[in-house]
Amino acid sequence: MMLYWLAAVIAGLILPGFLPFLLPWWVCALLLAVGFVLGAVLARFERKDWAKRLVLLMLVFSAAVSWSNWYGHKLVDNLLPDALVGKDILVQGQIWNQPEVNQRRVRFLLAPTASADLPRLIQLSWYRSPAWAGALEPGDRLELVVRLKPPRSFINPEGFDYRLWQLRRGVGATGYVRDRGQNQLLAQAQAGQNEGVRNKLRGWLRAQQPVNLAVLQALLLGDRTLISDTQWQLFRATGTTHLMAISGLHIGLAAAWGYLLGLVLGRVLVLWLPVPAVVFAMALGAAAAWGYAALAGFALPTQRALAMLLMFYVARLSGLRIGGAQVLMLAAAAVLLLDPLSIYDPGFWLSFVAVAALVLAFSGLVSASSRGRLQVLWRPQWVAFIALLVPLGLFFDQWSLVSPLANIIAIALVSVWVVPALFTAALLGYVWLPAAGVFLWLADTGLSVLGWWLNGLQRLATATGFPAVWDTRLTPAGALLLALACALLLLPASLRLRPQAFVLLIALWLLPRPQPALLQVSVMDVGQGLAVVIYAGDKTLVYDTGPWFGDSFNAGADIVAPYVLASGREKIDALVVSHSHSDHAGGAPGLLEALPVDRFYAGEALEYLREADEQRLVSCHLAKPWQWQDYRFRFIPGVAGSEGNNASCVLVIEWRGVRLLLPGDIERARERTLARQLAPVDFLLVPHHGSKSSSSAALLSSIRPDLAVVSSGYRNRHGHPHQQVVERYRGVGSRVYNTAQHGAVQILFDGERAPQIITWRQRTRRYWRD
Template sequence: MYRSLLSALAGLTLPGFLPELTPLWFSALLLLVGAIVVAFSLYSASPRAAQLRGAALMLSAFALGFGWASAYGQRLVDLELPAALVGQDLLVTGTLDSAPERDSRRYRFVLAPEPGAEKMPPRVQLSWYGAPAWLEQARPGDRLQLRVRLRAPRSFINPAGFDYKLWQLRRGVGAQGYVRKSPENQRLSRRQDVGVKERLALWLVQEAPRNRDVLRALLLGDRGELTDNRWALFRATGTSHLIAISGLHIGLAAALGYVLGTLLGRGLTLLLGIPAYLPALLLGACCAWAYSALAGFSLPTQRALVMVLLFYLARLAGWLPGGGLFLAAAAVVVCVLDPLSVYDAGFWLSFLAVASLALVLGGARSLGRHRYLAQVWQPQWAVFIALAVPLAAVFGELSLVSPVANVVAIALVSLWVVPCLFAGALASFIAPVLAAGFLWLADRGLDLLWLWLEALIRGAEAIGLDAAVPLSLAPGGLWLLGLACLLWLLPAPLRLMPAAVLLAGSALLLPSPKPPPLAVTVMDVGQGLAVVVRAGDKTLVYDTGPWFGPGFNAGADILAPYLKALRVKRVDALVVSHAHSDHAGGAAGLLESLPVERFYRSERLKYIEDKDRARAQNCHTASPWQWQGVSFEFISPPGQATMSGNNASCVLRVSSAELSLLLPGDIETSMEASLAEYLGPVTALVAPHHGSLSSSSERLVTALSPELVVFSAGFNNRHGHPHPDVLERYRRQGSGMANTAEAGAVHFSADSQGTLRLVRQRALERRYWRD
């Protein structure tokens, strides 16, 4: 059974890592071969028949999983908006699928279009600038008619970070765009009924508890109200899992239903002779399902719900296999529902945490003589060890106080906050006064939680320790640490503690591969610019990309994850060429994510803290410097320091023995003429102003004669960058070209002979759903 489940799991996950989808006939062929081998083994008297049958069952399970995942992938890519509709003005009628969210510029919401003449995706995400007042009161279920302009979702492809297109397609969003100004835009009808989730959300608003943001997350799975300070506290103490509706909370809902069902079942046993456990199992399953539905069937809730349902089915069948089999079966079911679940960090965190608990609570590891103390402490320690590798790989940090924090935090949330919240939510439909009392108790439980977590942070600081420490390992270090954690979690007779300690120490001390003397990465940030320059162990960031909205900016969400993946603990120099948002928008996010040693700018920057604004040096008056044989020099002709906008851009020349690079920001033709006399040939150039026709003059191109020119531009951007005439100038000059809109992040360096090495990230990480 284990081998068949693991084979199915392999088949379900493999297509998600392929550059193209395999035809379904390939899976059918594998399945046919498996069926033939099974039939042969059943009628064969050979001693190897049983082995053949087992191998054939594994092959069949793999084929079924592979075929299902391939069909899922085809359905996924079919969701995408047809190319013929991109950029067209379309009149769409549909149902509001999510409540409109407002920021300083617009409303955002998801619309489910009704079937029409045009083939539309099942869901489209829209932005509405200057929306009418009635949109503020619109609710999911309202029917709207809108004039829209759409495009297919597209991801920024960088070495580390978020795959936006995959996320959108997995939730059924095959197009995104904006609402055009039109008299045809109107609400056709209002939804009359009020759903359970909306009633509970309104109840929380009316009662206004002090910790409404966390209570909303625990009850409804909506974490949109959580502040950055809350998130920082949860991350530092390793308790982020408590505010997600996870297996712990689904288990509590199932247990509550089971207890109520048992009481009901005892009465039915007397009246109808029905076994008491049948109503208990049914009501437990219903409560677990209902709570998962409130959370939108997120990945952790799927895993927990599947395990609860499998356990109940096994109980009905009188078959109770080990927890490991349940976990494997749950993984298969989750991947059947969504074969690309393996791309979620939550998938690995969830299943590894449960697997470690199965080892402890299943008796695989001895709890020792102090059994009751061990039952409190050892599960936390096991989860801490099991999650060390995924936390290091995904988040680049590890909370040292997590085991201690969770001993109290889990008890508070699971035995106090969640039960009181459940009781209050149920009572809100029949006894509002009683509901308010339960909600008050849940709120006070969270107050105690903050006191405990903040006390741990202060205690760690008092003894000179960080509550959470960076844990950025060399590639081989992750494998060594993973093996050490496995040895630590093995049952006592198999445990090799000295070897585990040795491997963990080796993982932490393993040096990273020696980087080239000068390596450059032009990040894929859409219509903007962000460049990472590494000179040995020094790091310079030139521009920080755009600010996309309250929840996403290139500095915190594109640059910082990449730098942390490179084991960069601080940025040695940050240059913001000028104040335009597509270059400076991510500065605040990067400054909050990583310490910055030196800070250069040309213009006064908004949206950063006063202390950072005060220490920023003017690049036009800054002195040159060297890092490990690499020279950095700002080139500023007379009069540029008094300019503003594009022509104020910091122009940075970076030179080593093997490679020279020019970073000109957004300078335009007039400034290029002034700079030409200061410039000479370079190996590589990041094109001025994204390849605009107002830049890259013939004089500049001739003076620089770049071997490589990189354009940092958005895909199908409205400015038409890079301009065809600009491309032709560089082509006549004999320059090689790369565009982040098509290539993703562009990496280049030079070997000791000066030969340029170029890597395009999109070609390096091809997946079937990417363009």
């Protein structure tokens, strides 16, 4: 019966996270009231156990829904009020985290003081900051003039929900510091105030200058900000990214060391205290795990691991007989109580699926024989590899085929060598610095060995032609077949279900592949910029790549490439970068690194390209028309010597009577020339994001687009699209869509019926999105 109770709690906690709006408080109260009334009626007239249980389950479910709904209200109530958006605000506050400092800006979280209108935390970027801003520390108090807006996500078919991530960590506004004379440092943090132990350990680590500082900081503090893109690529290729998150493995190690120490201490103290040694062992194990989780900032993976460990200890001390499935569901319920929206974390599913599989596979199946002891080395890696095929395929569209082999050595190195040495170094850092340095060197050396092993595997895979990573695209039917096959493979061999699993895998291989779209245009939501993906049968054309937002995020690699890969396409047949402005070309280097490109066109020279890409770049003003089956493509050349907006590539696509026009950022001077060369079009990418300098009456009266899509940023500083421009389009009968309001806009043409239009912000509405 306990499993049913836990299932009702988990279902109730999850439900509001999939609703487009939050429930009013009276709806939650009504659910509880109905449950009580129904229970009273059944108790009076039925008096059957099943009826009472059903009512109790309904009450538990309603209570869980109410809690999750209340959590959602607290989350969105922390957003910046509309009245303060875009205004200069004088705010006093305290720096909450370690500021990130680079040549462009200083970025940090600020906790406002004495303000009922501002969110609990705001994220600020300070460009062209004074020299003293680069030395800011957590706990420093500032007075700043800032301009803020609520965090907002780009809503695309694939991608990261930035707004949800910010809200879950308490950030209700993002913005930047204005260059005003009022900006000043009010007070520096007092000694010991700067994030306590975390900040001291971070400073000590950086002062020691180990070779593998980024990974050591990730393992000790859960701070992965220093890990480079190259390192992440290596970890993803070898399936070892889980080692960089303080999760079950690391919490378990901390608990094991604490348990062993407590067991020794308990056996000594038992001479004076009538308390079993195992009680001391579990107490110190729990304390060590809790301390490690605190160092990691109680991140979600640590919450899961800590909850499971504490559930296990409580069950054992209380003498309750609780199976692995119940412990797993108790831990899931505990994590969801703390954060019902953790279901949107891939780590939630990866962690619980892996643990569930290990519980299933090792429930009495590994004997104490020598063969059983050898199984402990390779069997967990194989079990985890099989179990995680579905979640990895759904969340990341790829599998690391060398993961089992990589992890046999990597997990042993980290658990037996690196983490114990790092723990010891951190503890000795408070009492004996020379010894702490020795143990830190040992941990650093262990990570160097790990790097040698992972790089060696990757080089071996490259040399032999074996794919270290296999890109995949699971359809819903494919995911279901694979999940059933994996479940059968993980069940005990004595059940003789392995042949059925292989039949399911063959069926998965024979599943018909999704038919390519006849003609699909996707204007991606990239903020104040432009990126368009066009599927013409089995060919892919990308027009512009969106902006570069920073070293860790650019639209080409992080918005366009995931969408193309998720559609089951492995390359870009033609890439067009209309002109060199960063909001159109900023993502080009990232996209070129993420996907192979056959043809590469641009309206003018581009910066930051690799030499090989520069050499094969073709000017779209000189390019000849081409054809893919019955899809025809041609550029309309610009005026010689044009630069910037008017150098944009103007691309016309024609297919079965459908005509598309993509003009980049052209302005009125060039529009006048085009108006005499163009016939009416079915689809127009609105020039220059709807600026007043474009979309002239002469152009619109000539092409009279049926559909017009603006790509612009939400509340952008340019005021795009201008209202007069929007009215001009409506005046010629155009239906106007704007990525700032609608998210990604997809138009599907089949050549016979009216085009199908999908707006992703409306299609995937959730209560925390605007």
